[in-house]
Amino acid sequence: MADKITVGHVHMSGCTGCLVSLADNYGGLLTILDKYADLVYGLTLADVRHIPKMDVALVEGSVCIQDKLAVHEIKETREKAAIVVAVGGCACYGNITRFARGGQPNQPQHESYLPIGDLIKVDVYIPGCAPCPQLIRNVCVMAYLLLKGNKEQQELAKKYLAPLMQLAERGTEACGCDLMYDVVNQGLCMGCGSCAAACPVRAITHEYGKPNVNREMCIKCGACYAQCPRSFFNFDVVPEFEAIMDAIGAALK
């Protein structure tokens, strides 16, 4: 199909969990690759040595600044891709790699890992560890609509992606503390429980209706704050959930 978009999966220092998440769309992934996107770059998935030009780069993992190749490749990704998506906590915020202090074989001197936003401009964030297959799928569908859809579809895609772009603008640091700084301290927490449901390490409990983060357990993936309806709630998108879920469902049939 000539009107497919081109997508690449760029693997920095990550555990491949984000790629597995993408693959966990099962049949949906095959539909995406059949109808909407050509995979033009991806370790193990595409036999391509050098980062080619592409519409969308899905970047997994953080950048080890002692690794010349990684630094070169993330810059090259920015040059070659129209849209750079940071997929998962490591690419967005450093996540668990924030805790790295070197010493791991066989490159003990590799000790400093930065979220990709500290080296390049990132367009869209998909926080979480691992980000859910459904969210990666939704962003892929929306990226397709943005680049190839009709006017109405482009409008929807812009509105859908807007908060994920604002998350990218917000910065490269995340922590369960965000719930205190940007929600509770701001008088915005109404105790719904979304953050606890989003936490991949069960670091969040609710005491009398407010989140309590076990900061020893928090891996800094950014899922809790992103999931909170009081981090962002877009009235031009979420109330249309029924139509949007129908449309995404139909697109993947």
Next chain:
Amino acid sequence: MAGELGKYKLCVSARSTDKEILKRAQDGGIVTQLFKFALEEGIIDGAIVAGPSDEPWRPRPFIATTVEELMTSGGTKYNISPNVSWIKEATRSFGLEKIGIVGTPCQMQAVRKGQLYPFGWRDVDDKIKLAIGIFCMENFPYQSIKQLVEDHAGMKLEAVKKMEIGKGKFWVYGYRGQVVQLPLKVTHKYEQPACHVCLDYVANLADISTGSVGSPDGWSTVFVRTRNGDDIWNKAVAAGCFETKPIEQVKPGLELVTKLANEKITKNQKTIEERAKFGVNKALRNPYLGPK
């Protein structure tokens, strides 16, 4: 944003036909009856409700997988139950494939945001089979309820049979027949602060939403909103679960619901505007403008 009442396909006044449910219900027993029907019919295999905890009148999210378990959770508790916190766990530890969840308007917003933007809710979006929203003007922290009941109303929480907000007052009914009413101007300062930026009164994003306002005592107003909600509601009515009356034929009717919805939204929009000018050229965050 939709109108103050959100999108809906149908609005009626209704009550459960089940005497046992009505005995424990806040008003018309709509939530309990709907979940009971959905459990019995296999539409859901569990419901996340506000169940009892080890402190009186303090709810905790509870997953009811049987009608017996469901029956422990009727009635309104007027303080926070983070029901959404179990929405992923329900599909894991409890192995639910078809989830029912009840919550306030903000919790329905959380559920729908989580379906469209699942950052951490893996494999949950298509498992939410019945989301019931309850009308909500504001909520209270548990300690606020404790203070209102024990300090202002002069009753022990253990002695309270029912609480109610209606007719412009906060009502506390004791097991021994005593009734205390507090004017809402006493209760206002105890409200949860985050409720003051909420722009949804009648749970616009639920499959079905319900509350006492607009219907006579013992009945509830019901909005059927989504295709899924419509399907379940029609089946439940056909099965004889509910008595219903057209909303146009009951007093005070939709007029009062509309009035209160407008009051809440107008008041809270003002709060949001005030937050923008809270400090000296310093704003408090507005979640409706984005995550920054």
